[in-house]
Amino acid sequence: MPTLPDATQLCTQLAEIMRPHVTPKTALVGIHTGGVWVAECLHRELAIALPLGVIGVSFHRDDFSQRGLHKGTKASNMPFDVEGAHIVIIDDVLNTGRTIRAAINELFDYGRPARIDLAVLVDRGDRELPIAATWCARTLTFPASQTLALERDASAQLAFRLIEK
C-alpha cells in the first residue's frame, strides 16, 4: 500500500504547476467539500483576483435514482459571471470522473464558460468516463475497496485518510 502524501505539500505543488497558466481572468471553483478546501488554499497561494466559487453536485449526480438525494446537499455559489469565464474546477481526488461530469453540468446552469480546466491533488485512476485532469499533483492507485478522503481538522490542516468501504 502506498504511503499517503502530505495534502498541504500537494496543494503547494499543484499551485506551482498551475501558476504559469493563471491569468487575471482565471476563476477557481471548488467542489464540495474537499475540493473547496483545496480551492481555498490555491486561491490564496495563486492570489486569484476573482472571488472563489463553490459547487455542489447533488442536483446533477447520476446515482440519484439508486441512492436518492444526498443528505447535507450543499448549494452552489458563483460570485462571478460564468458566461465567457475561464474556470478551473478544483477537486481533492479524481476517480471515476462522475463527480466532474456533474460539476460541469452544474456550471452550465449558470452560463456558458469560455473554457473549463480541471485541477486535482490526486488522480487515483479507474475512470468510468472520458475525463482527464488538466493539472494534477500526484498519481496514485488504490484497491476499489478503499476510499481516499481528504479531511480538515480544527486548525484547518488538511490530511488524507484511507477508508475501507
Add this chain to the structure above:
Amino acid sequence: MTDVVLAPQPAGNPQLNAHGELQHLITLDGLSREIITAILDTAQPFTEVAEREVKKLPLLRGKSVFNLFFENSTRTRTTFEIAAKRLSADVINLNINTSSAAKGESLLDTVDNLAAMQADMFVVRHGSSGAPHLIAQHLAATGRDYIHIVNAGDGRHAHPTQGLLDMYTIRHYKQDFTRLTVAVVGDLLHSRVARSQIHALLALGVPEVRVIGPSTLLPTGVARMGGNGGKGKLRVFHDMREGLKGVDVVMMLRLQNERMQGALLPSAQEYFKYYGLTPEKLALAKPDAIVMHPGPMNRGIEIDSAVADGAHSVILPQVTFGIAVRMAVMSMLAGN
C-alpha cells in the same frame, strides 16, 4: 362534507418506509423534529436555483407527476407545477371537478386509471379529510407503493407543504424556533393550514403557540394539541389584543367563507373589528415581528392592506420559498 373512513392502520407512521425515510407526505402530525429539519435543510439549496440562468434540475427527469385537484386551487397547484417542472418532471394537471368525478367515477377508480398511465407521483388536493391517506393505503394494498403521494390539502385535516414553507419562512427570518412566541390567528375551525402549522411549530420546539379566534371558529379541544409530549405550550385567546402581546410571529388564516355552515359570524365587518390584523393591533407584537398569510387574502376582513403590504409582511417571500420547499419534498420522496 363527509370524511373518508379509514381502515385501522398498522403500527408506525404510514408516511415512512421500512428505513424510516419519507415515502409520502400526508401530514406533519407525528413527523419528528429531525425529519422536518431535514426537509428545511434540503430546501435551502433549492432556493438558489431560481437565481440561475437555467432554472431546471434533472432530478425528476423522466418521471410523471400528476396534479390531482379535486378542489379548486390556483396558487398551490401552480407552485407544485413550477416545482415539478424545475425538477424536469412531466406534469399532468387534472381538474377533477370538471372531469371524470363529475361523471361519477370514484376516487380510487381515478387513481387506478392514472396509475395505469405510469404515474410516479400524485399531488392530491381533496375536500375530504383523509383522501390522500386512502390513496396511499390503496396503492400499498395493490403493490404499487412506489407511487409517491404528496398531500396538497385535504379537508380540514392537513396541508403539510404549506406548514413546511411557513416553517422555512420563520427559520429564514428568526433562525431559532426555541425562543419564539408564535400566534396563529383566525378561522382555525376550517383550517388544515393551522393544523399543519401547529404540529410543525410544536415539533420544532416553539415554546409557546397562541391560537387566537372567536370560540365559534376554534375547534373543540384545540388546546389539547399542545399536549405533544409536554414540550410546547398551546394557549387559547379570544381577545386578539391580549394574544398578540409580545409575539415574534403572527400567522394569519383566511376566513373560509365557502366552508361556513350556519351563522358562525355576525358579519365580515364585525370580524375585522375584532380579529382583523390592523397596524394598531400589530403594534402590540414585538417591534420586529413578522406577519404571514397562506393566501389567498381577504383584505379588509382578516388583514388590513396596510399590514399585508407593510414592512412586517413576509407574505410574498412565503410564496417564493414554497417552490423550493416543494422541490425539496418531491426530490426527497422520489429518491426514497
